[in-house]
Each structure stands twice: as structure tokens, then as C-alpha cells.
Amino acid sequence: MSREPLDRxxxxxxxxxxxxxxxxxxxxxxxQLVRVGPVAxxxxxxxxxxAIAGGRLGRPPLILAAGAGYLGAALLQLVQFGRSSNWVxxxxxxxxxxxxxxxxxxxxxxxxxSITEHVPNQP
Amino acid sequence: xxxxxxASMPTRKQDTAEEPLDSSRRxxxxxxxxxxGVGLMWVQNAGWKRxxxxxxxxxxxxxxxxxxxxxxxxxxxxxxxxxxxNVVLPHFTIFGWLVLLAEASIGAFLLVGLGTRxxxxxxxLQSLAITLSVLNAPHExxxxxxxxLLAHGALWATAAGRAFGLDGALRPHWRRSPGRLAAILxxxx
Numbered sequence: 001m002s003r004e005p006l007d008r009x010x011x012x013x014x015x016x017x018x019x020x021x022x023x024x025x026x027x028x029x030x031x032q033l034v035r036v037g038p039v040a041x042x043x044x045x046x047x048x049x050x051a052i053a054g055g056r057l058g059r060p061p062l063i064l065a066a067g068a069g070y071l072g073a074a075l076l077q078l079v080q081f082g083r084s085s086n087w088v089x090x091x092x093x094x095x096x097x098x099x100x101x102x103x104x105x106x107x108x109x110x111x112x113x114s115i116t117e118h119v120p121n122q123p
Numbered sequence: 124x125x126x127x128x129x130a131s132m133p134t135r136k137q138d139t140a141e142e143p144l145d146s147s148r149r150x151x152x153x154x155x156x157x158x159x160g161v162g163l164m165w166v167q168n169a170g171w172k173r174x175x176x177x178x179x180x181x182x183x184x185x186x187x188x189x190x191x192x193x194x195x196x197x198x199x200x201x202x203x204x205x206x207x208x209n210v211v212l213p214h215f216t217i218f219g220w221l222v223l224l225a226e227a228s229i230g231a232f233l234l235v236g237l238g239t240r241x242x243x244x245x246x247x248l249q250s251l252a253i254t255l256s257v258l259n260a261p262h263e264x265x266x267x268x269x270x271x272l273l274a275h276g277a278l279w280a281t282a283a284g285r286a287f288g289l290d291g292a293l294r295p296h297w298r299r300s301p302g303r304l305a306a307i308l309x310x311x312x
Contacts, residue, residue: 005292012287013235033167082174092169092227100162100231104289107237111296 006112007055010063013104014051017044017070020097034097037089043073044098051105060113067105074098144281151286158233158283161274165230165246169223177219187219190257197259207256225249233278236288240279241311247275284312 021041026032036044047069054062077088077095088094144150171186178186191207198204211218226249232242254268277283284290290312297305297312 005295009289009292016234029167033163035170092172092223093166093230094170096166096169096227096230097234099227100166100235100237103231104235104237107289107293111293115296 003058003112003115006108006115007058009108010055010066010105010112011052012055013101013108014048014053014055014066017048017051017066017101020044020048034093035090036094040073040077040088040090040094043069043088047073047101051101054109060109063105063112064109067102067107067109069102070098070105071102074102154281154283155236155287157274158236158239158278158286158288161246161278162230162232162234164271165226166234167230169227169230172219172223172226174220174223175216177215177223179215179219187222188215190253190260191215191218193260194256197257197261199255199258203255222249233284236284236286236290237293238308238311239284239288239290240282243275243279243283247272247279250275282312 020034020036021044023032023034023036024041047066050062050069051066054060054064054066073088074095077086077090077098080086080088081091081095173186176188178184178188183189184192191211194204194207195212225245229242229246229249232238233246250268250271254272257263258265258268282290285294294309294312297308
């Protein structure tokens with residue numbers, strides 16, 4: 001079974017994370033789809049880059065690390081959302097976006113790790 | 124009509140057979156665009172559900188509390204209005220967290236196309252709850268809510284996560300996995 005579609009999926013999810021930094025340029029409805037503050041923008045670019053590298057190099061641990069980072073940031077955002085100590089600087093949209101990327105990358109990484117590439121018998 | 128002519132004519136069964144749906148790249152891109160668009164709608168709207176009070180702490184109330192109250196002030200379906208008045212509003216903080224978690228999850232998983240059929244159904248049910256809350260409220264465009272329901276129906280019916288979503292990349296692995304979890308994920312995607 002090929003690992004390629006899963007590697008491409010990791011690259012796609014990482015790219016989505018990097019592209020989301022564009023949201024820094026937006027302000028309110030209708031174009032601010034995800035609230036990305038200064039900390040969230042750094043997080044999403046770095047973690048997105050790690051996911052892209054993991055997909056391009058075929059390294060599930062990198063994909064898993066990026067997924068765990070996004071999921072951790074999502075949970076931190078959920079706990080601190082609506083409080084004065086909002087380290088990520090986002091809101092429910094940030095939580096939702098990071099949750100999708102985090103769980104998605106973790107599922108891709110764990111599935112990718114479970115695949116044993118078929119190696120043809122040597123003569 | 125000779126025998127050869129009869130043989131070349133379509134049978135009644137062929138006449139009534141359904142045409143296969145378009146599975147071209149163009150159609151898959153359009154379907155993925157719909158899925159991502161609907162996902163982003165939920166993602167963006169998770170942003171204004173603000174814990175811990177969800178708008179219940181002001182006078183007048185605002186945010187989620189204001190829109191939930193419309194179900195009672197401008198009832199659409201009396202039994203639903205009764206449930207909101209007697210069950211939801213007295214326990215509004217718990218309800219607010221459930222709505223935030225549900226809508227953020229719908230957005231998250233429709234966006235990446237993971238378990239898309241499940242989340243499309245949950246999105247459809249949440250769209251129905253919103254419709255029953257605000258359909259008769261002032262300044263609402265009823266087709267907004269009808270279109271939400273229809274869009275989620277389309278995402279469910281077409282299993283839209285298989286087009287450029289994680290479901291499409293993961294289903295070949297789930298199909299070959301012997302476990303019960305993989306079988307469940309196959310059904311939900």
C-alpha cells in the first residue's frame with residue numbers, strides 16, 4: 001500500500017496552516033475566517049512547516065509532532081478562551097482550526113506509521 | 124423491425140437505469156470547495172461563542188444567549204420552544220459549552236474532510252436547531268437556514284470528504300484493516 005497519499009495529505013494540512021497566517025491581514029467579518037493573533041501566527045507557520053517537511057521527507061514523527069503541537073495549541077486556546085490570560089490570542093475559530101489540523105495530522109501520522117511498504121523479493 | 128434492429132434498441136431496464144454521478148476532477152474540486160466553505164462557516168462562527176457566559180451576563184443579553192432566546196420570543200415549533208425555555212436556558216452555561224464544542228468540531232472536521240458523513244449529519248442537526256431558534260426572528264433571511272440544511276445534506280449524500288479530504292486518503296487503509304474501528308470509520312466517511 002502506498003504511503004504517498006498520506007504524505008501529500010500531511011503537506012496539504014501543513015500548507016493550510018501556513019496559508020492561515022494571511023488572516024493576520026484581515027480584521028473582522030466577513031474575511032477574518034480564523035482569528036490569528038501574533039502567537040497563533042508564529043505557531044501555525046512553524047507547525048505547518050514541520051508538517052510539510054514531514055510529508056515531503058516521509059517522516060511520520062515530524063507529522064506527529066506537528067499534529068501534537070496543533071492539538072496542544074487548540075486545547076490551550078479552549079481552556080484560556082474568554083479569560084484575561086489568552087496566550088494563543090485567538091478565539092473559538094482558532095480552537096476549531098487548530099483542532100482540525102491537529103487531529104488530522106495525528107491520524108495521518110499514525111496511519112502512515114502502520115503501513116509496511118511492500119518490498120519485492122531479491123533474486 | 125428486424126431482429127438486428129430490436130437487439131440494438133435499449134431495454135426497459137436500461138431506459139430506467141440511473142445515470143452515474145459526475146466523478147470528474149472538476150466535480151471533485153467543486154465538492155471539496157463546498158465542504159471547505161461549509162467547514163469555514165462553522166470555524167468562523169465558533170469565534171463569537173464566548174465562554175464563560177456566552178452573552179448571558181449582560182443586560183440586555185447578547186451573543187449566543189440572545190439568539191437562543193429567540194426560540195422562545197419568536198417560536199417556530201412550540202415543543203422546541205418549550206425545551207429551550209425549560210431545559211436549555213436554565214442551564215445555559217453547559218449548553219453554551221456544548222454548542223461551542225459541537226460547532227468547532229463540525230468546522231474542524233469538515234474542513235479537513237475527516238469522518239465527513241458523520242460531521243455532515245451533526246452539522247445538519249445543528250443547522251436544524253438554529254433554524255428552529257431563529258427562523259421567525261426579525262431581520263432573518265429564512266433561505267440562509269434552508270441552504271445550510273441543504274448543503275449539509277449534499278455533503279452527507281456525496282461523502283464529500285473523499286474528494287481532496289482526509290477520508291479519501293485514509294479509506295484505502297481503513298478498508299484493508301481488520302479492526303472494528305476501521306469498519307466504523309468506513310461507515311462514517
